[in-house]
Amino acid sequence: MHILVVEDDHLLNNTLCYNLNAAGYKVDSALCKKEAEHYIEKQKYELIVLDVNLPDGNGFDFCKEAKERCPETAVIFLTANDMESDMLKGYELGADDYVTKPFPMSVFQKKLAALLSRIAKQSEEDQYKDGTLFIDFKEMTASLAGNALVFTPLEYRLLKIFTKNPQNVLTRQMLLERLWDIDENFVDEHALTVAVSRVRNKIETNGQQYIKTVYGMGYMWVGGVQK
Numbered sequence: 001m002h003i004l005v006v007e008d009d010h011l012l013n014n015t016l017c018y019n020l021n022a023a024g025y026k027v028d029s030a031l032c033k034k035e036a037e038h039y040i041e042k043q044k045y046e047l048i049v050l051d052v053n054l055p056d057g058n059g060f061d062f063c064k065e066a067k068e069r070c071p072e073t074a075v076i077f078l079t080a081n082d083m084e085s086d087m088l089k090g091y092e093l094g095a096d097d098y099v100t101k102p103f104p105m106s107v108f109q110k111k112l113a114a115l116l117s118r119i120a121k122q123s124e125e126d127q128y129k130d131g132t133l134f135i136d137f138k139e140m141t142a143s144l145a146g147n148a149l150v151f152t153p154l155e156y157r158l159l160k161i162f163t164k165n166p167q168n169v170l171t172r173q174m175l176l177e178r179l180w181d182i183d184e185n186f187v188d189e190h191a192l193t194v195a196v197s198r199v200r201n202k203i204e205t206n207g208q209q210y211i212k213t214v215y216g217m218g219y220m221w222v223g224g225v226q227k
Helices: 008-022 032-041 059-069 084-092 106-125 152-161 173-177 189-203
Strands: 001-005 026-030 046-053 074-079 097-100 127-129 135-136 142-145 146-149 169-171 208-214 219-224
Touching: 001 032, 001 189, 008 026, 008 106, 026 032, 032 046, 032 059, 046 059, 059 074, 059 084, 059 097, 074 084, 074 106, 074 135, 074 142, 097 106, 135 152, 152 173, 152 189, 152 219, 169 173, 173 219
Parallel strands: 001 026, 001 046, 046 074, 074 097
Antiparallel strands: 127 135, 135 142, 142 146, 169 219, 208 219
C-alpha cells in the first residue's frame, strides 16, 4: 500500500513517516500543497494523511483535487481544529476520518488500522477469484490460469452481475435492466447475447463451465465446474 503524508510540521511529518515505514507501507512525504500535487500527478495512493492547514493552501482544496483524480483514495485529515463545521466539510469532500492534534501515535495507529481493514474488505468485494479465474473489477484487470484476459467495459459489468449472484438464475430481462452503461445508454438483446458469448469464449477453457444457459429463462453463474 502506498501512502502520502501531507503535513507541514517537520517533526510530526517525520514521526508519521517513520511509523508508517516501520509498519511496512510505502510512504511519500510532502510539506506543502504544491509538493503534494506534484506527487499525485505521478503516483496513485491508496491513502493520504492530510493536514487541513498548509503553508500554501488548505487540505480541503487538496482533498477535492485528489478525489477528482482518484475517487478511491482514502483520506485521514489531521487538524488542530475540532470544530464540527470543519469536520462536516471534510466528510462532505470524501474524508474517511479525522484526527485532532495533538494526538498520541497509538490513537492514529488504531484509526489507521480500522480504515485499512475497511479498504481491504472493500477491495476483496471488488474481486472474483476461484484459483483459476481472477477478476479485479476496480482495476478492470483479469487473468485465467495466470494468463491475462481482456474484457470490454460491458463484459466487466456483466461478469460482476454474474459473480455477485452465483447459482441464481438471471433472466435476460434482469440482465438488460442492470446493464445500462455509464452514459445511460441502453444495452439491447443482441449486445447481451454477444457479450455472454464472448465472455464464455474467453473463460470457458479446458472443459470448464462458468455460465450455464437455463433454457427458457436466462443464465446462471456456476463458477468453473467441469462440463
